[in-house]
Amino acid sequence: MATLDSKIPDGTIAEKWNNFKAHQNLVNPANKRKLEILVVGSGLAGAAAAASLGELGFKVKCFCIQDSPRRAHSIAAQGGINAAKNYPNDGDTIYRLFYDTVKGGDYRAREANVYRLAEVSNNIIDQCVAQGVPFAREYGGLLDNRSFGGALVSRTFYARGQTGQQLLLGAYSALNKEISKGSVKMYTRREMLDLVLVDGRARGIITRNTMTGEIERHAGHAVILATGGYGNVFFLSTNAMNSNGSAAWQCYKKGAYFGNPCFVQIHPTCIPVHGDYQSKLTLMSESLRNDGRIWVPKNKEDAQKIQKGELKPTDIKEEDRDYYLERRYPAFGNLTPRDVASRAAKERCDAGYGVGSTGLAVYLDFADAIKRLGKDVIEARYGNLFQMYEKIVDDNPYETPMMIYPAIHYTMGGIWVDYELQTTIPGLFAGGEANFSDHGANRLGASALMQGLADGYFVLPYTVQHYLADQINVPFFKTDTPEFDKAEKDVREKLEKLLSIKGSKTVDSIHKKLGLIMWDHVGMARNKEGLEKAITEIRELRKEFWKEVKVPGSLKGVNVELEKATRVADFLELGELMAIDALDREESCGGHFREEYQTEEGEAMRNDEKFMYVSAWKFKGEDLDPELLKESLNYENIEVKTRNYKEAKS
Amino acid sequence: MGNKVIQSSLTKKYVMALAGLFLVTFLFVHMSINLLVLLPSTDTFNIAAHFMGTNPLIKIFEVVLFGGFIIHIIYGLVLQIQNWMARPNRYKVEGWSHTSPFSKFMIHTAIIVFVFLVIHLGDFYIKAKFLGQVDDVMIDGHHYHDLGAMVLAKFQMPLYVFGYILAIIILAFHLHHGFQSGFQSLGINHPKYTPFIKTVSTLVSIVLAVGFISIPLTIYFGNY
């Protein structure tokens, strides 16, 4: 049986990363030029890694599906980025950031990785400021911080409501600097369709140029996967339309294990679904919960009248409002972690207290904050978000409360990696949302940006070099080898198969069906029966897809339907693995809530004795059940507790 | 740095702006002298015109002035041709964004003003300077070109008055955008002062238009 080696360095938790760096293998500058690295993805992790490796002197090729690396979906992150700078003097330390992240992740993350993340968080802020990222500042000229869900300190740095954009543009500028120097070569509008292994090591990729349709081969000494998450398996999510799990899925099928696929984050503050033509869900930054108060009517009759449009939210008297987060979690109130806030919203709506025409929404009210701080302050803090809301919903949030509902947002699961961010395929690394690593079963707000940049700027440049140190005598690869021939042939056959089906169902119609199955059974609340049903239904849907899908056009030139079809084909397999994983995990933790495992009050019930492990799934072949490997998690520096957001003790 | 033969687009804009703003100063001088023609006697006007035509310093200035015109025209044309080339395929529905309407027709107003300029120079400057087709008049025992009489005669013709007024209005449109635009091109834009510059731009165009137009109107409708 295969085993997992997470390669955690020796030493106390605070020494591990230093120990690694002190003893790692390095490549001398002259040899770096002889080593080629393929970076797939140009978001925070990908762009930062490509730029940093280029600076070191490696030859780097970077690929992205967008028309420019500046458009990777990291750009959509709004709220901020955490770091343990303790500038506000409110008691933050590296340990506390580490602690909050592990606790927020409901004790399902690897201690050593999270500690390293907290450790390098401060370097990220320094780096970004040096790149010219215009973080918010105080009048004294120093950086401003705000608070975020799941923490008792203010450690979040932000650039208005566009922090992800600014950080990505920072990484993009670093990437541009390297492109202009010639150390990085950029390939835009490329979709990775397969991973090429040579003698068991990752040595290349097959891409399709989505504008010309050309299938291309690229070889390198190492491959870094930074392709983001797979939230679009739900069809409706806050992910960008082109975000997909296919690159990661190809790696899984080539031997990289998939970690914790069922850990999906549902974000509590999204604009509710309003029609079946809807293509995506829009996130309203979690930072809104700093000043907004979440409520539903106390009386079911009021809720029903609101649903029918007979009452307006402003008609509901203060004493008839149920500020349920403040009621249930007095210490954290509206700033409870995302999974807790999302489930609480679902609980109220399922119980019939929801608002909006569908009854699937709750209010996020700024009336108190406007009274307390004035409209100007609220506008300065959230103006762009309010404007966005108004454009979409046609309702003025300064006057009537916003309506929000949870939506799929982030996938904590991903390709399994060891401490060095290397997958189970030698030479294949995964960074950012594409790996499973640092967030456990739930990610805290403002931590995704931190992780993406930590991986890209400060981890991968070290660990990839460590791997490459014994590869200096391996010459540049040619792409006319049998391995590349076979990989390209497989890709072509798959694409031609999709084109040849000529059925009657559009790709989107099948994707929507898959999304509904996932949302109903593998979404915010799961149970054994539902998950088993989901597995059966997904298998049937997969058969239907391969028999009935309709993809017009040809391999040549732009073929958007073909792109979508390859992605949905993979989602139809990935969705099943998510359900299998959720079925295996007979406990409730973080974003994974099994209805069978809850307290009488409806709080999640973890089972640390049986499930304190990372599930790493190994692909065994088409239509064969995957094999589960368990990486057990040992907490030596943190006392494992039931998460409690009712009291201020941590 | 950059291409040494072909100037940067920004450099061309600086030259355009400086030449344009310089030409505005000329317009003020020109208008002031022209207004003298409305005095009861055209003598002052004729003396002033003589001074402008013969003073050595002014003669040097005249070369600079023509240089200003030529540079403004040539650079304007080059920039415009480049602008047309930047969009080889036009839109079916052309854009009508919320912007100053005059700014969209600078090349058109420029061409009309240029045509006017050519006729205008032919009528006065060339006749007086090279062809000698202007009658003489005696003032205080000296010979002067009687340009004043010529102006008065021209502005008795309705078509000439109409054409002149039209050209000046078009010129005002050109200046309304051009004057403040020159400051932007030179990098002068400030939340405190730019509104002032824009007001001045409007005033400049109005004052010059009213000043120039008052001459033919007064002559045509008055007792001259």
Place this chain on the structure above:
Amino acid sequence: MNLTLKIWRQAGPNEQGKFVNYPVSDISPDSSFLEMLDILNEQLVEKGEEPVAFDHDCREGICGTCSLYINGRPHGPDTAITTCQLHMRKFKDGDTITIEPWRAKPFPVIRDLIVDRSSFDEIMQAGGFISVDTGGVPDANAIPISKVDADLAMDAAACIGCGACVAACKNASAMLFVSAKVSQFALLPQGKIEAKRRVQKMVAKMDELGFGNCTNTYACEAECPKEIQVTNIARMNREFLVAKLTDRVK
């Protein structure tokens, strides 16, 4: 709502394109413009025709991927938004909507409504960065920066690189885009160090790529989804002038 769409169809970069009329019916006024196009495409695919190709990604107005020149305006008949945030309630039942690709020499059409905007990346690669490598940088609070400057830099940095400024400009000028980046860095002490080199390189690249010249018409500002201001253009004009006059590097 029932609408007639007049859409530019072009099979490839070197093919001849033309407008094709498509009727669409029963569109909800609450759907977004791109969702309306999704519905059209779904119908085209069902009929076995090739869908209309258009660029889009995040659909929340931040990635800058979506474009479209709708009834004579980039990003359509609303202000301060991108096409993906445009909703059908901005149109009337029975309207004919003309949808064109961005038109500019440096933005060649690839297919239908998709254009190649890699020229923007080229301008950025010419100098749109601060030359610091990873690691070895001072503490983030080592250099205090005036809040006013930081806010102005953020205003400029909000640019999403969608190209609406070029599309809106009658001269297809990229000045607003370029000046936004030049301004962001010129306003910050970190960026001042190589400001002279940056502005000259970026402007030279912009000219080389064949963008038009700025005539201060300000259509760019009127149509910018992120409301980037033309004061940035003035700042760039200033920066460039000073750089040309004082740069000690020949």
